Amino acid sequence: MKSHTEYLTYNIPSRRGFVNITPEVRKIIQKSGIKEGLCLVNTMHITASVFINDNESGLHQDYEEWLEKIAPHEPISKYEHNKTGEDNADAHLKRQVMGREVVVAITKGQLDFGPWEQIFYGEFDGKRPKRVLVKVIGE
Numbered sequence: 585m586k587s588h589t590e591y592l593t594y595n596i597p598s599r600r601g602f603v604n605i606t607p608e609v610r611k612i613i614q615k616s617g618i619k620e621g622l623c624l625v626n627t628m629h630i631t632a633s634v635f636i637n638d639n640e641s642g643l644h645q646d647y648e649e650w651l652e653k654i655a656p657h658e659p660i661s662k663y664e665h666n667k668t669g670e671d672n673a674d675a676h677l678k679r680q681v682m683g684r685e686v687v688v689a690i691t692k693g694q695l696d697f698g699p700w701e702q703i704f705y706g707e708f709d710g711k712r713p714k715r716v717l718v719k720v721i722g723e
Contacts, residue, residue, distance in 0.1 A: 588616035588720045594632075596710035599657070600678075602644045603705045605634075605716065610695060612718045619693045621722015626685035628717055631675035631709035633682035639702045651678045651708075675708035682706050690722055 590612045594603060605625070613623055627634045637643065655677035660666050663673030686703060689696040695703075705716055 586618055590718050592716040593713050594705055595713040596707040599710050601707045604639050604702050605705045606702045609703055609718055613690060613720055616720040618690055618720050618722040621690045623688050623690055624685060624719045625703055626717045629714040631672055631679055632714050633679045633706035634686050635683050635704055635706060636686050636701050638700045672709040678708040
């Protein structure tokens with residue numbers, strides 16, 4: 585069995601945002617030469633997420649509004665975590681809801697997706713670089 589590891593870095597200029605990272609993941613799979621296996625995509629920061637869904641701007645806006653209702657950024661003082669000097673407790677909670685990683689099958693050298701599926705990086709406390717691990721394993 586072979587494995588191939590690469591890291592992607594994202595620096596979202598705003599506090600929150602979503603980026604379709606499917607094209608970058610596809611390039612890494614192609615570079616790996618693996619035809620049958622699995623691809624793990626994992627954010628390496630506790631205030632960011634990786635998830636699979638539809639690449640539709642209305643859905644992304646719905647996520648933004650829904651997550652803000654579940655874990656609003658303000659008032660900052662309502663979170664115990666923020667008493668440590670941070671202001672990102674809501675980002676930790678949003679990440680917990682959206683998830684840390686995805687695993688996708690690779691078949692014939694391609695991501696084996698269902699209709700409309702894409703991989704996204706979700707940022708909930710941006711304005712600084714954060715890494716995403718892409719590990720491809722198989723034959």
